[in-house]
Amino acid sequence: MNSSSLILLLSVLMVSLPLSSAQPVWGYNCSNNRNYTRNSSFAANLNTLLSSIASGAPLAGSRGHFHNLTVGAKQGDDFASGTCLCRGDLSSTDCTSSCMDAAKSIRQVCPTQKQAIGWYRDCVFRYSDQPILGVMSSSPWFCSANPANASNPKLTALLQSLGPKALYGPKYAAGSRRVSGSLSVFADLGCNPDLNVSDCSRCYQDIINYIPSCCHGKAGGAILTPSCDSRVETYQFYHLSADSLSPAPTSLSSSTSKDYPERKRKSLEISAIAVATFLAVFVVVGIWIYRRQRKARHATNEEDIEDIIAVESLQFDLAAIKAATCNFSWDNKLGEGGFGEVYKGKLGNGQEVAVKRLSKNSGQGIAEFKTEVILVAGLQHKNLVKLLGFCMASKEKILVYEFLSNSSLDRFLFGNHKKHSPQSVKAKMFHLN
Structure with a gap:
C-alpha cells in the first residue's frame, strides 16, 4: 500500500482510542486522496448515510447480512455511497447492531476522508464518494496472521473447498478440515451479495493468492478486502452448528457432484434430459419419414411396371x-x-x-x-x-x-x-x- 495516500490503523493501536465500537477491530483504511470539510454538503450526506444505513432494509436474498445506502446525485460532488457486510453466521439483529457500531467508529478514525474501510470482527463497513454497489474490489487488502506456526495448515485447500458454496445465495460458507491428529482448522469465506458469481469467484481467488505473503507457515489468520473476506483459525469461531455445514470437497476444480451447488446440478440434469428427449424424437421422426419415402418409391416403381404390363x-x-x-x-x-x-x-x-x-x-x-x-x-x-x-x-x-x-x-x-x-x-x- 502507498503510505502517502493510505492510513492503516491496526486494532492494536485502536485500544488507546475512545471508540464507541463494542466489537473488536481488525483494522482501518482511510484514503487521503479525497477529503472533505465538516460543513460541506458531502459531510451532510455522509452523516445521513452513517446514521441510516443500518436501519434500512437489508439487500433481498442476503438473509439480513448486507446493508447498503446511497445519498445524493450520483454525478454530484456530494454523492455518498456505503455498504456493510456482516459475517454470514450472524443473526439479522446482531448484524444491524454491528453495522451501527461500525458506522460510529469509522467516522472517528477517518474524520475527513471521502473513502474509508473498517474491518471488524463481525462486519466490513465501507463508504465512498464513488458508486461501490455492484463493483468488485479486492484492493486495498488487510492481513492479520495467526502467531502460531503450522507446517501443513492446508489453508489453500480449505478455502478452495469453500469457494463453490460461497458463490450463491447469501454468498457465505464455513467449514473445517483436519490437519493432523487432533488438530483441525476452521475457516469461513464471504462475498458482497450485490456482486455476481464471476466477481465473487475472482475476489476469492485473490484471497487465495494473498495467502503466501500473509499466512504462509501459520496456523491461520484473516485476509480482508473491500468486497470479500476470509478468516482461518484453529478453533471454531463461527456460530453455525455442525449439522448446517456440509463436508468440504477436496478442491475448487473437482468435477464431482459435491463440488457444485444443488441448483446448478439440477439445472444440468434437466438440460440433459431435455436434450436426450429431443434427440429421441428427432430420430423417431427421421426413421418414419425415411420409411414412408422408401415405401412411396417402391409403390411408384411397382405402378410403373404394372402400367407397362397393361399394354401386353x-x-x-x-x-x-x-x-x-x-x-x-x-x-x-x-x-x-x-x-x-x-x-x-x-x-x-x-x-x-x-x-x-x-x-x-x-x-x-x-x-x-x-x-x-x-x-x-x-x-x-x-x-x-x-x-x-x-x-x-x-x-x-x-x-x-x-x-x-x-x-x-x-x-x-x-x-x-x-x-x-x-x-x-x-x-x-x-x-x-
Whole structure:
C-alpha cells in the first residue's frame, strides 16, 4: 500500500482510542486522496448515510447480512455511497447492531476522508464518494496472521473447498478440515451479495493468492478486502452448528457432484434430459419419414411396371428381337442417338422393323420408357413412324418401330427427287433419332 495516500490503523493501536465500537477491530483504511470539510454538503450526506444505513432494509436474498445506502446525485460532488457486510453466521439483529457500531467508529478514525474501510470482527463497513454497489474490489487488502506456526495448515485447500458454496445465495460458507491428529482448522469465506458469481469467484481467488505473503507457515489468520473476506483459525469461531455445514470437497476444480451447488446440478440434469428427449424424437421422426419415402418409391416403381404390363399386346419377346436383328449385328445398325442405337430387323412373319435399343446408361428410366410406349403407340399420322411394340427384359428396354421401305423411307427422309446411298440413310436415321 502507498503510505502517502493510505492510513492503516491496526486494532492494536485502536485500544488507546475512545471508540464507541463494542466489537473488536481488525483494522482501518482511510484514503487521503479525497477529503472533505465538516460543513460541506458531502459531510451532510455522509452523516445521513452513517446514521441510516443500518436501519434500512437489508439487500433481498442476503438473509439480513448486507446493508447498503446511497445519498445524493450520483454525478454530484456530494454523492455518498456505503455498504456493510456482516459475517454470514450472524443473526439479522446482531448484524444491524454491528453495522451501527461500525458506522460510529469509522467516522472517528477517518474524520475527513471521502473513502474509508473498517474491518471488524463481525462486519466490513465501507463508504465512498464513488458508486461501490455492484463493483468488485479486492484492493486495498488487510492481513492479520495467526502467531502460531503450522507446517501443513492446508489453508489453500480449505478455502478452495469453500469457494463453490460461497458463490450463491447469501454468498457465505464455513467449514473445517483436519490437519493432523487432533488438530483441525476452521475457516469461513464471504462475498458482497450485490456482486455476481464471476466477481465473487475472482475476489476469492485473490484471497487465495494473498495467502503466501500473509499466512504462509501459520496456523491461520484473516485476509480482508473491500468486497470479500476470509478468516482461518484453529478453533471454531463461527456460530453455525455442525449439522448446517456440509463436508468440504477436496478442491475448487473437482468435477464431482459435491463440488457444485444443488441448483446448478439440477439445472444440468434437466438440460440433459431435455436434450436426450429431443434427440429421441428427432430420430423417431427421421426413421418414419425415411420409411414412408422408401415405401412411396417402391409403390411408384411397382405402378410403373404394372402400367407397362397393361399394354401386353404390344410386348415383343427379347429372343425374337435378337433373331430379327441378328443379335444386334453391326451390319443391321442404322444409327445411334442420345438414348441408344437403332437397328434394322426382320420379324419371323417377314415384316421389316426398326429396333431402338435404349442404352443402359442413357438416363431414361422406366417412367420415360413407359411414357414413350403409351403415348407413341396411340399416335397415328402419315408423317410419324408407327410404334409396333416394345420389349423389357434382362435389363433391356427396346422399342420396335415400323420400318419404311427404301422408296417410302427415301421420300420420308429426303423427298421425291433424290436418290441416296444406304450410308446416307443411316446418317439421316441417326439425326432423326
